[in-house]
Amino acid sequence: MGNVQRIFYYHVPSAWTAFLLFFINFVCSVQYLVRQDKVADTIANWVVILLGVATCVAAFVIRPLPDGIEPSSVATTGLAILGVYFLIKRYCSGKSTDALAVVTAEVGVIFCTVVLVTGPLWARPVWGIWWTWDVRLTSTLVLWLIYISYLMLRQFSTSGQTPVLAAALAIFGALDVPLVYFSIWIFRTQHPQPVIGGGGSIDPRMLHVLLINWLAFLCFAGLICRSRYRLEILQREVEEVQALEGLHELRSSR
Amino acid sequence: MNFLYAAYTATWVIHITYLGILVRRYQRLQHEIEVLKKAGSST
Numbered sequence: 001m002g003n004v005q006r007i008f009y010y011h012v013p014s015a016w017t018a019f020l021l022f023f024i025n026f027v028c029s030v031q032y033l034v035r036q037d038k039v040a041d042t043i044a045n046w047v048v049i050l051l052g053v054a055t056c057v058a059a060f061v062i063r064p065l066p067d068g069i070e071p072s073s074v075a076t077t078g079l080a081i082l083g084v085y086f087l088i089k090r091y092c093s094g095k096s097t098d099a100l101a102v103v104t105a106e107v108g109v110i111f112c113t114v115v116l117v118t119g120p121l122w123a124r125p126v127w128g129i130w131w132t133w134d135v136r137l138t139s140t141l142v143l144w145l146i147y148i149s150y151l152m153l154r155q156f157s158t159s160g161q162t163p164v165l166a167a168a169l170a171i172f173g174a175l176d177v178p179l180v181y182f183s184i185w186i187f188r189t190q191h192p193q194p195v196i197g198g199g200g201s202i203d204p205r206m207l208h209v210l211l212i213n214w215l216a217f218l219c220f221a222g223l224i225c226r227s228r229y230r231l232e233i234l235q236r237e238v239e240e241v242q243a244l245e246g247l248h249e250l251r252s253s254r
Numbered sequence: 255m256n257f258l259y260a261a262y263t264a265t266w267v268i269h270i271t272y273l274g275i276l277v278r279r280y281q282r283l284q285h286e287i288e289v290l291k292k293a294g295s296s297t
Contacts, residue, residue: 007261014265110272114265121261224272231279238286245293 007122013214014114015140017221019177021108022147026174027085028092028101029167035094036164045089052082098163099232101170102154105147107225111217112144127190135183136191143180146173 034044055078059071092100119137120130131137150169154162184191202210 003255003258006258010261010265110268114268117264117268118261121257121264125257220269224276228276231276231283235279235283238283238290241290242286245290 004122004125007118009209009213011115011118011122012210013217014111014118016214017217018108018111018115019181020218021104021111021221021225022143022174022177024084024088025101025104025108025170026177027088028097028104029170029174031085031089031092032094032097032101032163032167033171035097048082048085052078054078055081095236096233098167099229099236101167102151103225103228103232105150105154105170107221107228109144109147109151110224111221112140112147115140116144132190134189134191135187136180136189139176139180139183143173143176146176 030044034040056075059074059078088097088100119140123132124130146169150166150173153166153169157165159165183189184193
């Protein structure tokens with residue numbers, strides 16, 4: 001494969017970072033919806049707790065797991081879902097949950113764009129084609145399109161119900177993430193099989209570089225999300241002041 | 255090797271373009287805040 005293989009160090013961490021951001025967007029969207037009703041909020045809390053516990057138990061009970069998937073990694077994923085949900089619930093209010101959802105969707109789309117651009121650049125010299133409509137590639141494109149439509153809805157809709165509609169769309173969008181991730185386990189695809197946790201193997205030196213790169217991408221994504229979040233909050237405050245100014249002018253003209 | 259450079263360049267271009275968009279949004283917001291401050295001080 002030669003030097004082209006090095007695209008892997010950009011492509012894979014970008015994909016993982018995008019998935020993580022879409023997952024946070026999903027959690028924020030769920031919380032934004034359920035917080036509008038106390039009963040729904042309580043039910044959602046219990047569902048998440050049960051889901052976390054059931055994942056941990058199932059990881060050690062269900063046999064056989066797909067090749068290369070360790071019970072401990074499944075259990076850790078279950079606990080991580082539980083942790084992220086309650087961390088966001090504890091530290092974000094209703095409005096900031098919505099703001100965080102917008103931010104993670106936008107930054108996630110940027111990383112997903114990197115995945116969709118670097119993938120064909122790797123495929124052309126290795127497969128001899130830029131693109132093929134196999135499940136992994138198509139589902140990633142669909143994921144990107146769903147989040148593009150989410151951002152367009154946010155940008156152009158002026159309805160007061162926009163956050164609710166966007167949250168519902170984000171939940172449907174996030175359902176595509178597991179399909180993208182597990183498509184190479186479930187279907188026969190042209191996309192290479194997973195090199196981590198999928199029965200494949202990777203040289204430990206390559207794995208170190210990959211993980212360091214992912215850490216760098218995570219830090220970069222965190223920094224961008226932080227400044228984008230501040231921008232979003234500031235923008236909302238300015239819009240509120242502008243609306244109040246408009247009301248004030250209307251009253252004084254009467 | 256050309257594809258590798260193309261992929262690296264594309265990644266950097268995407269991220270830098272997005273950062274540029276963020277900077278422009280900040281500047282626009284800063285301008286709106288200035289306008290609001292002026293409007294507030296004149297009333």
